[in-house]
Amino acid sequence: MSRASLVESTPDWDGFDDDLRLFEVAAGTSTDCVRFTIDGVPPERVLLPNSAEQVCRILQIATARGVALVPAGFGAHLGLGAPPGRPYAVLSLASIDALLDHQPANMTVTTQAGMSVAELQAAVAGSGQWLPVEPPLPAATSVGGLISADLSGPSRFSQGTVRDLLVGITVARADGTLVKSGGRVVKNVAGYDLAKLYCGALGTLGVIVEATFKLRALPAAVAVARVACSDMAVARELLERIRTAPVEPHLIELLTPIPSAGGDCVIVVAFRGSREEVAKQQETLRALAHGKTMEERVGDAAAAALAELRDANVRGEAFLKLKASLLPTELPPFVSALEDASGEHGLTMAVQAHAGNGIVRVRVHHPNVEDTGGSARALVEQLRAAAAALGGTLVVEQVAPDLKPGLDVWGGGIEALPLMRRIKEALDPGGVLSPGRFVGGI
Amino acid sequence: MSFMTTSRLVGWLQDIVGNDGVVSHPTELSVYDCDGYTLEKSAPDVVVLPRSTDEVAAVLKRLQCEGVPFVPRGTGTGLSGGCLPLGAPVMVSLSRMNRILELDPANRRAVVQSGVINSWVSRAAKPHGLHYVPDPSSQMACSIGGNVAENSGGPHTLKYGVTTNHVLGVTLVLPDGEVVRLGGMTEDGPGYDLLGVTVGSEGTFGIVTEAILKLQPLPQGCKTLLAVFDSVADGSAAVSAIIAGGIVPAALEMLDHLIIQAVEDAFHFGFPRAAGAVLIAELDGLEAGLERAAGKVREVCEANGATEIRVARDDREREALWKCRKRAFGALGRLAPNFCCQDGVVPPNRLPEIMERVAAIGKAYDLRIGNVFHAGDGNIHPILLYDERDRDETERVVAAGREILRECVRLGGSLTGEHGIGVEKVALMPLIFTPDDLRTMEAVRAVFDPGDRCNPNKIFPSAEERVEVRTPRRQAAM
Numbered sequence: 019m020s021r022a023s024l025v026e027s028t029p030d031w032d033g034f035d036d037d038l039r040l041f042e043v044a045a046g047t048s049t050d051c052v053r054f055t056i057d058g059v060p061p062e063r064v065l066l067p068n069s070a071e072q073v074c075r076i077l078q079i080a081t082a083r084g085v086a087l088v089p090a091g092f093g094a095h096l097g098l099g100a101p102p103g104r105p106y107a108v109l110s111l112a113s114i115d116a117l118l119d120h121q122p123a124n125m126t127v128t129t130q131a132g133m134s135v136a137e138l139q140a141a142v143a144g145s146g147q148w149l150p151v152e153p154p155l156p157a158a159t160s161v162g163g164l165i166s167a168d169l170s171g172p173s174r175f176s177q178g179t180v181r182d183l184l185v186g187i188t189v190a191r192a193d194g195t196l197v198k199s200g201g202r203v204v205k206n207v208a209g210y211d212l213a214k215l216y217c218g219a220l221g222t223l224g225v226i227v228e229a230t231f232k233l234r235a236l237p238a239a240v241a242v243a244r245v246a247c248s249d250m251a252v253a254r255e256l257l258e259r260i261r262t263a264p265v266e267p268h269l270i271e272l273l274t275p276i277p278s279a280g281g282d283c284v285i286v287v288a289f290r291g292s293r294e295e296v297a298k299q300q301e302t303l304r305a306l307a308h309g310k311t312m313e314e315r316v317g318d319a320a321a322a323a324l325a326e327l328r329d330a331n332v333r334g335e336a337f338l339k340l341k342a343s344l345l346p347t348e349l350p351p352f353v354s355a356l357e358d359a360s361g362e363h364g365l366t367m368a369v370q371a372h373a374g375n376g377i378v379r380v381r382v383h384h385p386n387v388e389d390t391g392g393s394a395r396a397l398v399e400q401l402r403a404a405a406a407a408l409g410g411t412l413v414v415e416q417v418a419p420d421l422k423p424g425l426d427v428w429g430g431g432i433e434a435l436p437l438m439r440r441i442k443e444a445l446d447p448g449g450v451l452s453p454g455r456f457v458g459g460i
Numbered sequence: 461m462s463f464m465t466t467s468r469l470v471g472w473l474q475d476i477v478g479n480d481g482v483v484s485h486p487t488e489l490s491v492y493d494c495d496g497y498t499l500e501k502s503a504p505d506v507v508v509l510p511r512s513t514d515e516v517a518a519v520l521k522r523l524q525c526e527g528v529p530f531v532p533r534g535t536g537t538g539l540s541g542g543c544l545p546l547g548a549p550v551m552v553s554l555s556r557m558n559r560i561l562e563l564d565p566a567n568r569r570a571v572v573q574s575g576v577i578n579s580w581v582s583r584a585a586k587p588h589g590l591h592y593v594p595d596p597s598s599q600m601a602c603s604i605g606g607n608v609a610e611n612s613g614g615p616h617t618l619k620y621g622v623t624t625n626h627v628l629g630v631t632l633v634l635p636d637g638e639v640v641r642l643g644g645m646t647e648d649g650p651g652y653d654l655l656g657v658t659v660g661s662e663g664t665f666g667i668v669t670e671a672i673l674k675l676q677p678l679p680q681g682c683k684t685l686l687a688v689f690d691s692v693a694d695g696s697a698a699v700s701a702i703i704a705g706g707i708v709p710a711a712l713e714m715l716d717h718l719i720i721q722a723v724e725d726a727f728h729f730g731f732p733r734a735a736g737a738v739l740i741a742e743l744d745g746l747e748a749g750l751e752r753a754a755g756k757v758r759e760v761c762e763a764n765g766a767t768e769i770r771v772a773r774d775d776r777e778r779e780a781l782w783k784c785r786k787r788a789f790g791a792l793g794r795l796a797p798n799f800c801c802q803d804g805v806v807p808p809n810r811l812p813e814i815m816e817r818v819a820a821i822g823k824a825y826d827l828r829i830g831n832v833f834h835a836g837d838g839n840i841h842p843i844l845l846y847d848e849r850d851r852d853e854t855e856r857v858v859a860a861g862r863e864i865l866r867e868c869v870r871l872g873g874s875l876t877g878e879h880g881i882g883v884e885k886v887a888l889m890p891l892i893f894t895p896d897d898l899r900t901m902e903a904v905r906a907v908f909d910p911g912d913r914c915n916p917n918k919i920f921p922s923a924e925e926r927v928e929v930r931t932p933r934r935q936a937a938m
Contacts, residue, residue: 208893219652375647
């Protein structure tokens with residue numbers, strides 16, 4: 019069946035319900051419908067399967083009944099992406115949450131997709147290990163969501179992103195077949211690395227049911243330093259000195275309000291490692307930051323500071339949240355473009371950048387809540403053009419539900435879009451999974 | 461292809477790349493009849509050597525019009541027959557696309573053509589205090605394009621990851637001649653991670669002509685230890701204990717008795733000839749933590765029966781040691797005319813078991829097997845020595861290799877850690893993947909190469925091979 023004809027066909031919700039009863043799939047409550055509401059549109063149904071087999075059944079039934087499914091974990095990050103293009107049911111993996119195989123000696127862990135990242139971390143911490151990604155809200159983020167939304171945190175600077183740590187995956191395809199790629203060993207090139215395809219695909223290609231990750235040893239010591247810089251030029255110079263200094267930071271973040279009142283631009287550097295390594299690097303950083311105000315935290319206070327940094331963007335209030343991807347050296351000009359836009363539109367912003375990776379998150383505040391629609395669109399277009407002029411891209415990560423339909427969340431000009439559409443058609447020919455949520459209306 | 465077709469094709473290709481860019485004389489073609497996997501040989505009818513992405517695109521457009529299958533080739537150092545032309549009359553060699561296009565030290569990126577040799581990148585980046593981390597043993601000869609195709613590893617990938625973790629983008633010429641850029645200079649571009657699935661696709665999606673590579677700062681310090689053991693079993697136990705102890709060395713490499721002797725004969729490094737195994741453990745990073753980590757590695761090795769531990773005194777000694785390790789394959793020429801290097805993976809704590817099984821399999825098949833391998837990530841390289849003129853021995857090599865890989869899978873591992881499936885391990889794929897798994901991969905392949913013309917007959921077993929794991933095609937061919 020072609021995509022177009024399916025979209026036009028009316029979903030048979032009654033038949034869908036009847037079929038599901040046969041397989042005893044647990045249904046969510048009305049509270050769940052609220053929790054899994056995407057951009058103001060609640061799901062028609064919330065399904066809570068308890069096994070991979072049930073997930074496969076649901077997919078087969080959804081395909082047969084023309085029902086759209088949005089795979090989810092706990093619903094914490096559903097604001098990412100465009101709203102579903104048609105009425106949908108949420109398929110939550112929250113009840114499929116077992117730790118399947120932790121091999122401390124081999125530094126790997128295999129879990130079901132519904133386990134939370136916080137639980138996963140707690141389970142492996144007993145062996146002195148961790149999964150070195152720090153997604154926002156780890157207790158509310160499932161392993162499947164971590165992968166699907168590619169929620170790599172600030173530690174990506176030193177540890178890589180989710181894709182770098184994911185060594186194997188099991189996915190239920192839209193047609194209900196269970197398939198895997200990769201394996202449970204850290205080095206493996208047998209077959210295509212399809213795990214990469216599901217990273218950041220927002221559940222449009224399959225339902226992740228199991229994943230295997232590489233682990234690392236938990237470092238013995240941690241320290242966080244906040245260095246205040248009088249302006250971006252000073253911050254830029256400090257970043258440059260850190261880049262060429264004998265330090266291996268765990269993360270480097272740049273925080274600044276816009277417009278800046280001066281002196282409120284902050285560079286946060288964290289170190290993790292053995293006690294000697296961390297102490298030595300703190301010393302080096304102090305020398306680099308000589309003459310600037312520097313606040314340092316170690317131990318539990320440092321861990322708390324890192325958690326705050328990790329969650330700040332998701333927790334922070336804003337009417338619009340944007341993410342730009344740039345070359346690290348293009349951060350200062352992009353911040354200038356933000357300042358210009360802030361002046362023109364009478365907006366204030368909070369910027370948090372993974373400075374070493376060129377990833378910038380912008381939270382936009384608006385003094386006048388009434389007039390947000392037009393300025394949101396104009397602002398996104400303006401900043402997207404600014405990012406593009408610097409060789410980068412910009413996506414909308416969150417916005418008030420009533421504004422979203424008017425916004426192009428992902429941006430156009432994606433060169434490989436025709437190939438991406440064909441990938442979608444190859445793996446989900448009926449357009450069952452998260453329709454309309456991804457780039458180019460995929 | 462018929463002679464007429466070939467000569468017509470040669471003319472068309474010459475029009476695109478010039479007369480000096482097409483090889484069609486049988487003597488010259490024999491150079492291209494295999495890579496580092498020498499159990500199977502097959503020369504192409506034509507080799508074309510484009511100089512630019514545009515020329516590659518023009519060549520592929522022409523081949524598309526004629527419906528001719530082709531195979532991309534870097535420098536032919538692969539170890540699984542990945543660029544063996546099987547049902548692909550035309551070979552596209554990237555060896556003339558060998559320029560480093562851009563070095564951006566501030567953003568730690570390099571843009572290179574795919575025929576650039578791996579070690580050139582680090583050499584160019586060194587003055588900026590940077591290097592390109594993935595370092596296959598063949599790094600003096602292998603190309604970046606080949607590394608991308610195979611998702612190559614190397615000794616230092618234990619700590620830093622393999623090729624896929626260090627490539628930000630590629631320019632891919634699709635089999636119909638269309639040019640598409642995947643990934644890019646910046647991270648996190650919107651859309652599916654097509655780059656991630658292209659890396660390691662063994663040249664079946666099209667031809668990668670350029671790559672954007674991540675560069676890493678050179679580590680501040682480095683400590684290289686050489687631990688001597690009576691047996692591979694003792695050395696393997698030490699490896700497991702190091703990994704389990706939470707230490708991540710930059711590299712953890714083991715050489716067994718047979719390899720030690722061959723390497724010592726060839727390079728006179730000063731290895732203890734009588735040793736059952738030596739373990740090279742390299743720690744790098746900040747000076748501040750190195751001494752302590754090295755001390756821990758030393759303790760673990762001693763606790764696991766190391767009879768002697770040496771530390772490289774300076775860079776020269778360290779480099780000499782690595783030269784021996786990386787040229788170990790070359791030294792084997794002294795032991796036998798041919799060798800076949802396997803590439804299985806096991807969870808590191810199963811190393812003692814798999815090494816015992818490898819030795820037993822060697823005995824059972826009456827073969828000499830040496831071992832030189834990336835112990836830290838459980839990636840073994842049993843090297844089966846043989847003489848291709850001895851047909852019976854050659855058969856035994858194929859059978860023994862297959863049995864070793866079966867054992868790796870039984871212990872929870874994989875068929876290949878860094879060499880790829882190629883032609884060599886095609887028939888073994890059903891050991892680790894179901895028909896549905898394979899069909900899904902093929903569906904993705906068809907997105908890039910709907911006509912199945914780009915490097916055909918690789919990775920995926922034929923219909924009959926899927927029913928049961930059969931003898932590799934080699935036996936049928938012989």
